[in-house]
Amino acid sequence: MKVDILSEKTGHGHLVKLKGDVDMNSSSDVRSSLAAIFRSNPAGAKVLFIDLSGVRYMDSSGIATLVEALQTCMKQGMRLRLVELSAPVRDVFELARLASVFEIFASMDDAVAGL
Amino acid sequence: MDTVTLTVPSHPKYLSLIRGLIYPLALNDGFSKKEARRIVLAIDEACANIIKYAYEGDVANTILVAVVSEAAFFRVTLTDYGKQVDAASIVPRALEDIRPGGLGTHFIRTVFDSVLYDTNQPKGTVLTLEKKKSETISSLQPRET
Numbered sequence: 423m424k425v426d427i428l429s430e431k432t433g434h435g436h437l438v439k440l441k442g443d444v445d446m447n448s449s450s451d452v453r454s455s456l457a458a459i460f461r462s463n464p465a466g467a468k469v470l471f472i473d474l475s476g477v478r479y480m481d482s483s484g485i486a487t488l489v490e491a492l493q494t495c496m497k498q499g500m501r502l503r504l505v506e507l508s509a510p511v512r513d514v515f516e517l518a519r520l521a522s523v524f525e526i527f528a529s530m531d532d533a534v535a536g537l
Numbered sequence: 538m539d540t541v542t543l544t545v546p547s548h549p550k551y552l553s554l555i556r557g558l559i560y561p562l563a564l565n566d567g568f569s570k571k572e573a574r575r576i577v578l579a580i581d582e583a584c585a586n587i588i589k590y591a592y593e594g595d596v597a598n599t600i601l602v603a604v605v606s607e608a609a610f611f612r613v614t615l616t617d618y619g620k621q622v623d624a625a626s627i628v629p630r631a632l633e634d635i636r637p638g639g640l641g642t643h644f645i646r647t648v649f650d651s652v653l654y655d656t657n658q659p660k661g662t663v664l665t666l667e668k669k670k671s672e673t674i675s676s677l678q679p680r681e682t
Contacts, residue, residue: 446585447549479556481581482640513574517647518640 424448426476427455434534435469435500441476444484453487460494468500471533475506480514492524501525503533541604547588547617548596552581555602559613562604566611567670576611576668579648582641583615583664586627591619591662611668618661624654 425442436459444452459470470491474480488504495502503525507515515521527533543558545551556577563573584600592598601616629643646652651667 443553445549445552445581446588447552479553479577479581481578481585482644483585485640509571510574513571514578514644517575517578517644 435467437471439473443479445481449483473505543602547598579645587617591617615664621656
């Protein structure tokens with residue numbers, strides 16, 4: 423199972439939507455897509471949103487990819503906002519006790535509020 | 538006691554196949570969807586570790602997965618034929634150390650009640666993972682006579 427990665431500019435920043443399984447087999451694809459966004463930093467976007475509603479499965483390599491993205495955002499002066507975590511993603515965040523490390527929002531409306 | 542086995546090549550693309558085996562078996566054994574997802578995660582991480590460390594990324598080997606359902610336990614045995622790793626060196630990292638990597642072992646030890654690495658053979662490792670069923674679950678299982 424591969425992961426589908428949809429990347430688009432929005433009025434508030436850059437949005438990446440992930441769909442499928444983010445595992446040892448596919449997390450490198452996600453990492454490459456995020457790296458391309460960071461390299462170009464389109465229109466000086468200040469916020470990177472990652473929509474995780476379509477993620478059916480995420481393992482520790484997926485978590486590592488998100489931690490790396492967070493670290494890169496901090497270096498580049500961007501904010502990383504995770505949107506609509508699916509149940510499997512919420513599980514792995516609970517197990518890794520990462521919920522307090524990331525900015526997490528229930529919906530895109532919530533994620534853009536106050537920007 | 539039922540046993541289900543699956544042998545897959547040591548390529549990451551087959552991890553989804555293992556997940557697809559484990560999830561329904563865990564549900565069938567009475568675990569909740571959340572517990573079943575966590576069991577799947579832990580097994581997946583253990584298999585990923587086999588690919589990374591025992592086979593050092595070589596995809597031309599195999600992983601044998603055996604799932605045993607007993608009255609009191611859900612047991613998964615993972616057998617590889619690669620490099621043996623000192624079990625004492627396999628320790629989870631501190632969660633407050635926020636950095637990429639190193640979470641797989643934490644997941645395995647959190648989800649399963651018993652984690653046993655057996656390297657008492659010339660080659661490879663047999664990893665046995667056991668999770669106790671709750672009293673409610675185990676009472677639903679047929680008793681062996």
